[in-house]
Amino acid sequence: MIEMMLMGFLMDGEKTGYEIKKYMENSTHYFFNTGFSSIYPKLKKLEKEERVRVSQVIKNGKLNKLYTLTDEGKKAFLEWLEIKPEIGRIRDxxxxxxxxxxxxxxxxxxxxxxxxxxxxxxxxxxxxxxxxxxxxxxxxxxxxxxxxxxxxxxxxxxxxxxxxxxxxxxxxxxx
CATH class of the missing domain: 1.10.287 (Helix Hairpins)
Known part of the structure; x- marks a missing residue:
């Protein structure tokens, strides 16, 4: 599920892991959230699966990894999106x-x-x-x-x- 969420954020355009986390904090955080300790390993997995492409850019004098969704990633995300969701269990x-x-x-x-x-x-x-x-x-x-x-x-x-x-x-x- 985390991979799908990450690909969903990347459907809106390329982002760094930090930008994804910030976007998450202002949107899905209230119903589905994860931390950096899960984001980066999942992005690495998506890169190995060729669903995400990584490039390096310098922002504010710092080298950053920029993640972009590949055509394969877009296809996988849209296929997942078309599947009827299961009813979630309350965990409160x-x-x-x-x-x-x-x-x-x-x-x-x-x-x-x-x-x-x-x-x-x-x-x-x-x-x-x-x-x-x-x-x-x-x-x-x-x-x-x-x-x-x-x-x-x-x-x-x-x-x-x-x-x-x-x-x-x-x-x-x-x-």
Missing amino acids: EALLKVFFFDHLEDDKIVPQLKGYVGDLSQHVQNLLSIKERLSTREVEVEPWKMMTLEFGIRYYNFLEQIFNEMLLKNSPDQD
């Missing part, structure tokens, strides 16, 4: 903890829920500021990218709503 530490809250003292549950709701609220604000930045750009952002951003906003708003409901049900004044 907060839900895992809530599942086991029966083993936690009641007075420790509310602070955890409040903290998590605060984090969710901040996450929504971050996504909304990205949306605002994108909407003020002169160049129109591709509609599918905007739809994934809107999904993220709605998803984290939904989580915030659900965890607020949990908080209300577990507040001491609800007894």
Whole structure:
């Protein structure tokens, strides 16, 4: 999956590994992310598979590797894109903890829920500021990218709503 994500970023044009990571931090980071320790080995693998071509350029006095998607890479990416995705499983530490809250003292549950709701609220604000930045750009952002951003906003708003409901049900004044 990481290889496909990297090739997807390269569909928009050549980039360094650093540029890919920065692009990721402002886009897919909210639903699919990886670090430099995975990016560079995967780019090397893609180069061996002749799906990516590497050239070296000097930027700001520093030698950088520039990655470009080959025709074979574009073909492989588009073939992958045409395959119906599987339903992803939720992997959320907060839900895992809530599942086991029966083993936690009641007075420790509310602070955890409040903290998590605060984090969710901040996450929504971050996504909304990205949306605002994108909407003020002169160049129109591709509609599918905007739809994934809107999904993220709605998803984290939904989580915030659900965890607020949990908080209300577990507040001491609800007894």
